[in-house]
Amino acid sequence: LAKTTQPISMDSYEGQEVNITCSHNNIATNDYITWYQQFPSQGPRFIIQGYKTKVTNEVASLFIPADRKSSTLSLPRVSLSDTAVYYCLVGDKFGNTGGFKTIFGAGTRLFVKA
Amino acid sequence: EPEVTQTPSHQVTQMGQEVILRCVPISNHLYFYWYRQILGQKVEFLVSFYNNEISEKSEIFDDQFSVERPDGSNFTLKIRSTKLEDSAMYFCASREGGTSHTSYEQYFGPGTRLTVT
Numbered sequence: 001l002a003k004t005t006q007p008i009s010m011d012s013y014e015g016q017e018v019n020i021t022c023s024h025n026n027i028a029t030n031d032y033i034t035w036y037q038q039f040p041s042q043g044p045r046f047i048i049q050g051y052k053t054k055v056t057n058e059v060a061s062l063f064i065p066a067d068r069k070s071s072t073l074s075l076p077r078v079s080l081s082d083t084a085v086y087y088c089l090v091g092d093k094f095g096n097t098g099g100f101k102t103i104f105g106a107g108t109r110l111f112v113k114a
Numbered sequence: 115e116p117e118v119t120q121t122p123s124h125q126v127t128q129m130g131q132e133v134i135l136r137c138v139p140i141s142n143h144l145y146f147y148w149y150r151q152i153l154g155q156k157v158e159f160l161v162s163f164y165n166n167e168i169s170e171k172s173e174i175f176d177d178q179f180s181v182e183r184p185d186g187s188n189f190t191l192k193i194r195s196t197k198l199e200d201s202a203m204y205f206c207a208s209r210e211g212g213t214s215h216t217s218y219e220q221y222f223g224p225g226t227r228l229t230v231t
Contacts, residue, residue: 032218034218038157041203041225042222042224042225043118043205043207043222043223043224043225044157044205044220044222045222046219046220046221049218087156087157101159101162101170101172102147102149102159102162102220103159104149104156104157104158104159105156106156107156
């Protein structure tokens with residue numbers, strides 16, 4: 001199983017770009033990288049998924065270098081409401097890490113200050 | 115926008131009692147999941163369910179736990195004899211089948227906070 005490592009917490013200010021890096025040194029050839037966001041007392045919410053290079057949607061961008069041993073979630077111009085925990089998951093396209101099991105790590109707590 | 119719903123939002127029960135947590139997944143979804151999150155800790159996978167049977171379960175999901183899809187719309191998690199350490203937020207999630215670009219997203223419900231006293 002590919003294990004992920006993320007910073008425990010990060011601080012930022014409103015309007016700044018935030019980059020959260022996730023290490024996954026033993027990512028498998030068929031693995032995708034998926035990011036979820038969780039606000040306090042809510043369930044996780046899918047943000048973005050990628051396999052290689054760069055993926056962008058209306059919420060974030062995901063940068064994946066050629067060796068795929070890490071990935072960076074980029075949140076442009078964060079606001080106070082982006083304060084949340086961000087989880088990096090590695091598994092198949094459906095988020096499964098072996099079979100139909102989805103494994104969340106500890107995540108990164110992002111604090112956005114005014 | 116369709117959403118996963120869960121009831122109740124908060125359940126308080128005494129140790130040893132049975133509880134049933136209920137979820138209504140998004141109607142055209144085919145894969146269903148239960149997770150738990152102890153306060154301040156990470157989200158933990160419990161079980162996945164597809165085609166009316168368990169696909170995968172974690173070591174947490176022991177004989178005290180069971181899941182059921184009784185009527186084609188509800189998806190339930192039963193804990194037969196609750197323990198203090200079962201106190202947590204329980205999240206239900208569902209996912210489409212198929213291979214469309216949206217089929218790999220899991221949609222989570224708002225959770226049921228279970229307090230065992």
